[in-house]
Amino acid sequence: MEVFWIKAIIVLVIFGLSLVVAMYSTWAERKVAGYMQDRPGPNRAGWGGLLQPLADAGKMFFKEDFIPLQANKWLFIAGPCLAMLTALMSSSVVPFGDTIKIGEHEIQVQGIEVNIGILWVFGVVSLGVYGVMVGGWASNNKFSLLGAIRAASQNISYELAMGLSLIAIIMLTGSLSVRDIVLSQHGAAWNLFYQPLGFIIFLVCAFAECNRTPFDLPECEAELVGGYHTEYSSMKLGFYLFAEYINMFVSSCVISALYFGGFNYPFMDKVAEALGSDATGHNIATAIGFGVFFAKALFFVFFFMWVRWTLPRFRYDQLMNLGWKNLIPLAILNVITTGIGILLDIRWFSWVAMIAIVIIAVAQSAMKPKSARGILEAAPSR
Amino acid sequence: MSEEVSNITPREPGNVMGPQVGNLALKNGVPTVSEDGRELTTLNLGPTHPATHGIFQNILQMDGEKIVSGTPTIGYIHRAFEKIAERRPLYQITTLTDRMNYCSSPINNMGWHMTVEKLLGIEVPKRAQYIRVIMMELARIADHLICNSILGVDSGAFTGFLYVMQKREEIYEIYEEMCGARLTTNMGRFGGMERDLSNEAIRKTREFIRTFPAVMQEFEKMLNRNRIFIDRTVGVGPVSQEMALQYGFTGPNLRAAGIDYDMRVMSPYSSYEDFDFDIPVGYTGDTYDRYMVRNGEIWESFKIVQQALENLPEGPFHADAPEFYLPPKQEVYRNMEALIYHFKIVMGEIPIPVGEVYHSVEGGNGELGFHLISDGGRSPYRLKMRRPCYIFYQAYPEMCKGVTLSDAIIILSSMNVIAGELDA
Numbered sequence: 001m002e003v004f005w006i007k008a009i010i011v012l013v014i015f016g017l018s019l020v021v022a023m024y025s026t027w028a029e030r031k032v033a034g035y036m037q038d039r040p041g042p043n044r045a046g047w048g049g050l051l052q053p054l055a056d057a058g059k060m061f062f063k064e065d066f067i068p069l070q071a072n073k074w075l076f077i078a079g080p081c082l083a084m085l086t087a088l089m090s091s092s093v094v095p096f097g098d099t100i101k102i103g104e105h106e107i108q109v110q111g112i113e114v115n116i117g118i119l120w121v122f123g124v125v126s127l128g129v130y131g132v133m134v135g136g137w138a139s140n141n142k143f144s145l146l147g148a149i150r151a152a153s154q155n156i157s158y159e160l161a162m163g164l165s166l167i168a169i170i171m172l173t174g175s176l177s178v179r180d181i182v183l184s185q186h187g188a189a190w191n192l193f194y195q196p197l198g199f200i201i202f203l204v205c206a207f208a209e210c211n212r213t214p215f216d217l218p219e220c221e222a223e224l225v226g227g228y229h230t231e232y233s234s235m236k237l238g239f240y241l242f243a244e245y246i247n248m249f250v251s252s253c254v255i256s257a258l259y260f261g262g263f264n265y266p267f268m269d270k271v272a273e274a275l276g277s278d279a280t281g282h283n284i285a286t287a288i289g290f291g292v293f294f295a296k297a298l299f300f301v302f303f304f305m306w307v308r309w310t311l312p313r314f315r316y317d318q319l320m321n322l323g324w325k326n327l328i329p330l331a332i333l334n335v336i337t338t339g340i341g342i343l344l345d346i347r348w349f350s351w352v353a354m355i356a357i358v359i360i361a362v363a364q365s366a367m368k369p370k371s372a373r374g375i376l377e378a379a380p381s382r
Numbered sequence: 383m384s385e386e387v388s389n390i391t392p393r394e395p396g397n398v399m400g401p402q403v404g405n406l407a408l409k410n411g412v413p414t415v416s417e418d419g420r421e422l423t424t425l426n427l428g429p430t431h432p433a434t435h436g437i438f439q440n441i442l443q444m445d446g447e448k449i450v451s452g453t454p455t456i457g458y459i460h461r462a463f464e465k466i467a468e469r470r471p472l473y474q475i476t477t478l479t480d481r482m483n484y485c486s487s488p489i490n491n492m493g494w495h496m497t498v499e500k501l502l503g504i505e506v507p508k509r510a511q512y513i514r515v516i517m518m519e520l521a522r523i524a525d526h527l528i529c530n531s532i533l534g535v536d537s538g539a540f541t542g543f544l545y546v547m548q549k550r551e552e553i554y555e556i557y558e559e560m561c562g563a564r565l566t567t568n569m570g571r572f573g574g575m576e577r578d579l580s581n582e583a584i585r586k587t588r589e590f591i592r593t594f595p596a597v598m599q600e601f602e603k604m605l606n607r608n609r610i611f612i613d614r615t616v617g618v619g620p621v622s623q624e625m626a627l628q629y630g631f632t633g634p635n636l637r638a639a640g641i642d643y644d645m646r647v648m649s650p651y652s653s654y655e656d657f658d659f660d661i662p663v664g665y666t667g668d669t670y671d672r673y674m675v676r677n678g679e680i681w682e683s684f685k686i687v688q689q690a691l692e693n694l695p696e697g698p699f700h701a702d703a704p705e706f707y708l709p710p711k712q713e714v715y716r717n718m719e720a721l722i723y724h725f726k727i728v729m730g731e732i733p734i735p736v737g738e739v740y741h742s743v744e745g746g747n748g749e750l751g752f753h754l755i756s757d758g759g760r761s762p763y764r765l766k767m768r769r770p771c772y773i774f775y776q777a778y779p780e781m782c783k784g785v786t787l788s789d790a791i792i793i794l795s796s797m798n799v800i801a802g803e804l805d806a
Contacts, residue, residue, distance in 0.1 A: 037544040142425050146447070146787070213538055214610055220538060223791050225432060312610045313538030315788045316447050 003105050011092075011111050018091045022245040023053040025301055029245075032305040060238035068231050072138040079135025080232065080239035086128040087243040087250070093117035094253045095179045097263050097290035101279040109290060110179065117178035118166060121254060122159070125209060128247065129155040132211075132218060135240070136228035147227030150316060151218035154208055157323035158215075162205035164331035165198040168338040168350065169258055178254075182262035187269065190261040194347050196354045197334045199259045201327055206251040208323070211244060213308040220313055252300030253293075260296045263289030330357070412453060416445040425787075429458050433536050433791045436801025438775075440782075440790075447786045452779045456772075460805040467765040471730025472498050472706075473572065475765065480566035482769060483803040486525035486746035487567045488517045488557065493743035496651055497752040498572050501739045502706060509697045510574035511653040516587065516690045517560060517569060518652070518743070519683040523594075524553045525746030526634070526676040526683075529798040533673055534605055536795045537614050542604045549597050552590045559583035573707040574700025584691070591688055598684075602677060612670065619781045619793035621667035629777045632770055633748025635797055638675045639667030645744035656693070657686045669796040676798075705732050730760055747771055747798055771803040 027042065027049060034041025042049030067076055097109030114120055129152055136148025169191055170176060173184045185191055192199050208215040219227030226232075229240045256262060263286075271288065275281035314322065333353050341349025416422055428439035437458035443450040463478045470478075479490035492514050499506060506514075527550050531543035554564040559582050561569040570576060605611045621631065626639040636643055642661045646654040662678030664671030700707055704723050713720035726732050736758040742751035748770030757763040774797050782790040 033541075037541050038548065039544065142423060216538070217788075220788075223433060223536075223788050309541045310604075311539060312534065312605075312608065312614060314610060315614055316786060318613055 002103070003107065006100075006102060006105070006107050010107065010109060014091065014094075014096060014111050015088070017096075018088070018246060018249055021249045021298075021301070022242055023057075025245040025249060026056065026241070027053050028301070029305050029308075032302065033309050036306075036309045057238065060235050063234040065234040065236065066231075068140060070140040071231065072140070075134050075138035076231075077236070079131050079138055080236040080243070081131075082134060083128060083131025083243040084239045084246075086124050086131060087246040090121055090124040090128075090250045091246070091253065093120050093178055094250065094257060095182050095262060096253075096293055098286045099282075100286050101282050108179065109286060113177065113179055115180075116176045118170070118176050118181070118258075121178070121250075122163065122166075125247070125250075126155070126159060128243070131240075131243065132228050135232065136218075139228070139231035141231050143224045143226070143230045144228050147218045147224045147230070150224075151211065151228060154211075154215060154217065154319060154323075157320060158205040158208035158327070161201055161323060161327035161331045162209065164328065164335060165195075165201040165205070166258070168195055168198045168331075168335050171335070171338055171342060172347070178257055182257050182264065185261040185264050187264060188261070188266040190259065190264070192259045192261075195259065195334070195338070195350055197330060197350055197357065198338075199255075201331050201334065202259065203255065204322075204327060206255060207304070207307065208319075210247045210251050210304065212248065212304050214311045214313045215319060216308075216313055217316060217319060248304050249297065249301055252297040252304070255300050256293060256296035262296075263293040265289070265292045412441075413443055413450055416450060420445065422450055427452075427787075427790070429455075433795065434801075435532060435795065436799070436804070438799075438801055438804060440778075442782075442787075442790070444787070447788075449782050449785060449787065449790055452782050452790070454775065454779055456775065457805055459801055463806045464765055464767060467762055470761050471732070472734065472761070473727065474730065475762075476570075477566065477568050479767075480568055481802055482767070482806055483525070483746050483750070483771070483800050484565055485528050485798075485800060486521040487565065488521040488569045489525075489743060489745050490750060491567060491569045492518055492652070493741065493745065493750050494752055495570050495572055496743065497739060497741040497754050498706075499701075500741050501735065501737050501754055501756060502572070502703070504573045504701050504703045504706070506574055506652075506701050507698050508653065508695045509578075510699050510701070512690045512694050513560075513575050513579050513699060514570065514652050515654065515657070516579070516687055517557075519686045519690070520553045520556060520587075520590075522683045522744075522746055523680050523687075524550045525798070526680045529746075529795070530605075530673055530676050530680075531601070533615075533669070533792060533795045534611075536792050537611060539605060539608075539611065542601045545597055545604075546601050549590070549594055552586065552593075556583055556586045556590065559586060571700065571707055573703040574698070578699040579694070587687070587691055591684070591691070594684060598680065606674070606677070614788075614792060615670035615673060615796070616668060617666070618669040618785065618789045619796070621777065621781065623667070625777070625780075626667060630773045631748065631777070632773070633745065634675045634679060635667070635672055635748065635774055637661060638664035638671035640665055645742055645749050649742075651741070651743060657689050659683075659686050669792055672796045733758055733760060734762070742768065745770060747774070747800070747803065767806060769803045769806055771799050772806070775799050775804050 030052070031041040031049070042052040045051040045055045067073055092111035093114060095108065095110040095113075099106045099108050132151040133148045136144040136151070139145075169181060172191065172194060173181045175181060175184075181191075211218050218224075219229065224230070229237055232240060265288075268285070268289070272281070272285045275285050334350055337350040337353040341347060414422055422443045422445055425442045425444050426439065427442055428434045429437045439455040439458070441453045441455070443452070461481070463482070467475045467478060476491055476494055479494045480487040482490050527546045531546045534540070534542045557564055557567050557569065559580055561567050561576060563569075621635065621639050623639045623641055626636050626641065631639070632643065632645075640663050642663050644661045645651075647661065659682040660678075662675045662682065664675050704719070706727065708727055709717070709720035709724055714724045715721075734756040736756055738753075738755045740751060740753045742749045744750075749768060750770060751768030753764075753766040753768070754762050755764040778794065778797070778799070781793050785793070
C-alpha cells in the first residue's frame with residue numbers, strides 16, 4: 001500500500017511537471033524569440049513576464065467559445081480533447097530518473113515501467129494526429145481541412161523514418177523498454193556516440209512530429225490562416241497549442257533518453273560512491289540524475305525554439321521528398337550499418353555511414369557554384 | 383477523350399457551361415474538374431487572408447494543394463483617386479499619392495511634384511533635387527526591405543523581418559525630420575522641399591549609413607544561401623522576358639527577368655545622372671531573382687544616398703515660384719503679396735496653364751507615371767496614374783497556375799503587390 005501512494009505521488013509530480021514545463025515553454029518561446037529578434041519579449045506580467053502563461057490561460061478561458069454552425073459539433077469538441085489526451089499520455093513511460101529508496105522499497109522515478117515502452121510512445125504519438133485530423137475535418141473549413149491533410153500525411157511519412165532510426169537503437173540495446181535503453185548508456189556511453197546518423201534522423205522526424213518549423217505546414221499562418229485550428233477559439237484553441245508544447249517537451253525527453261543517456265552523466269559512478277550507498281545517498285544521486293535529465297530535455301526544448309526562429313519552412317512536396325526519398329533510405333542504411341557493426345562486434349560502426357554521407361555532401365556542395373545564381377556578380381552595369 | 387469528358391462533367395440544369403478547353407470542363411470560364419476527372423475545390427484566398435498583405439481576393443480552383451486556376455478580384459480599397467483628383471487643386475492631390483504605394487510614399491510625392499513642375503515649367507534648384515534623391519532612395523530602401531522581409535515571413539522565417547524593421551524605423555525617423563509624418567508623408571512642395579535638410583536629419587541619415595550595412599548583411603546571411611529558402615524560391619513563378627514585356631512589367635520584377643530598364647537611367651530626372659550606381663538584373667525572373675534584384679537595389683540605393691549626402695550642394699531648397707510655393711509665415715503677416723499668394727494657394731484658386739504632360743519616376747515597384755491633362759481650370763481635367771502594381775497583378779493568375787498554394791503565396795509577396803497602389 002505504501003508503494004502505491006509513493007507511486008501515485010511520483011505520477012502526479014511527473015504529470016504536474018510536464019504541464020508546468022509546457023506552460024513555461026510558451027513563455028520561454030516568446031522570450032527566446034525576443035532575444036533572437038532584438039526585442040524584450042513578454043515582460044509585463046510578473047517578474048520578467050513569468051506570469052504571462054497564467055494571464056494567457058485566463059484570457060483563453062474568458063474568450064467566446066465559438067462553434068461554427070456548419071461544424072460537426074461533437075467531433076469539433078473531440079478534436080482538442082484527443083490532442084490533449086494523447087499529449088499527456090505519452091510522457092508516462094519516460095524514465096525521468098533512477099530509483100528512490102524509501103524504507104525497504106526501491107521505486108522507479110517513472111510513470112509506469114512497461115517492457116515495450118518505446119512502442120507505447122510511438123503508438124500514442126501516432127494517435128495524436130487524430131486530434132488534428134478530427135478537429136480540422138470537423139471545422140468544415142477548407143483551410144482547416146488542408147491543414148489536417150497536411151498534418152496527417154506529414155506525421156505518417158515521418159513516423160516511418162523515425163521508427164527505422166529507432167530500430168538501430170533497439171538492435172544495439174536488445175530491449176524495447178525505455179528504462180533499459182537508458183540504463184544501457186551508463187556513464188558517458190550515450191547512444192549519440194554510436195548512432196550519429198540515427199540521432200539526426202530522429203531529431204528531424206521529431207520536428208516533423210511536433211509540427212514545428214521548418215515542418216509547421218499544418219498550421220502555417222501565411223498560407224492556411226491558422227491551419228487546422230483556424231475555426232477554434234477559447235480554451236479549445238488553448239488545448240491545441242498546449243498539446244503542441246507538451247509534445248515538444250515529451251519529444252525532448254525521448255531524445256535525451258534515447259540518445260543522450262537520459263539520467264546518465266559522466267563520472268556518475270564516482271558521484272554515487274562519494275554520496276554513499278545508503279538510502280539518502282542513493283536518493284541524492286537520483287535527484288542529480290533527475291536534474292541532469294531535465295537539463296538535457298530543456299536544452300532540446302530550447303533547440304526546438306532556436307530552429308523555429310531561424311529557418312523558413314518547407315513546401316509540402318519538398319517535405320514529402322525529404323521524408324520518403326532522403327530520410328527513409330538513410331534510416332535503412334543506418335539499420336544496415338548498425339547490423340554489420342553488431343555482426344563484427346564494433347559498436348561505433350554506423351559512423352562509417354555518417355562519414356560517407358558527410359563526404360558525399362561536401363563533395364556535392366563543392367561542385368556547385370558558390371552563389372546560388374551568381375546574380376549580382378554577373379549583372380551587367382548600366 | 384470526349385467520351386471521358388462527357389462522363390465526368392454531368393450538366394446541371396440551369397448552369398451555363400462554357401466551351402470545353404482540352405480536357406477541362408469550364409463553367410463561366412473557370413474549370414470545375416481536374417484533368418483526371420476529380421472535382422476541384424474552390425478556395426477563397428482573401429480578401430482578408432494573412433498573406434495577402436492588403437485587401438484583394440483570389441478565388442482559386444484547387445486540385446488538392448495545386449492551383450488549377452485563379453480568378454482575382456480587385457477594387458476592395460478602390461478610392462477613386464483619379465476621379466477625386468479632378469476636383470482638387472494640385473497641392474491637395476499630393477496626399478492622394480501618399481496612399482498608393484504606402485511603403486514608399488515619398489517617391490510617389492516626388493513623382494507628382496515633378497509632373498506638376500514639368501507642366502508649370504519650374505526649374506528646381508540643385509540642392510532640392512539632391513534632397514529629393516536622398517528621400518526617394520531612402521524610400522526605395524524601405525520599400526524593398528519590407529518586400530524582401532515579408533517574403534521571408536511568408537516562407538516562415540520571421541526573424542529577419544524584425545532585423546530590418548528596425549532600420550525601416552530609422553528611415554521613418556528621417557522622414558519625420560523632413561515632413562513630420564511617417565507613413566503618408568506628403569513630403570515636399572511644388573518647386574522643391576517644404577523645409578531644408580536639417581542638421582538633425584543629416585545626423586540621422588549619417589547614423590543610418592553607418593549602421594545599415596551590418597544589419598543588411600545579417601539579413602542576407604539569414605536567407606540568401608539558406609537551403610530551404612533557395613528550394614522554396616528558385617524556379618518558382620518565373621517570368622520570361624517576353625511575358626514581362628507583354629504584360630508591361632517595370633521595376634524590379636522586370637529587371638529580375640533580365641531587362642535593364644530603369645527610369646532613373648532611361649530618362650534621368652532630379653539629377654540622377656550625377657550619381658554612380660548599377661542596375662542589378664536577374665536571369666529567369668523567378669522569385670529568387672526578384673528577391674536578389676531587390677537586395678541588390680537596396681545596396682545601390684544605399685550608394686546613391688551616400689553620394690548625394692556627401693556632394694549635397696549649397697543653395698536654396700526650393701524654386702522661386704510664388705504662385706505655387708507657400709510663402710513663409712512671417713512674410714504672410716507682413717507682406718501684402720505674400721498674403722494674397724498664401725490665400726490663393728490654400729483656397730486652390732490658382733489656374734493651371736493649359737497643357738498635357740506625362741512624367742514617370744522609378745517607384746518602389748516600377749515605373750510610376752502621372753499623365754496630367756489641364757484645361758486651364760483650378761484642378762486637372764484628367765489625371766491618369768500609371769500604377770505598376772495594377773499591371774503586375776494582371777499576370778498573377780497566369781503565374782500561379784499549376785503551382786502549389788505555398789508557392790502562390792510567396793509569388794504574391796515577391797511581386798510586392800500593394801493593395802493601395804493596385805486599387806488606387
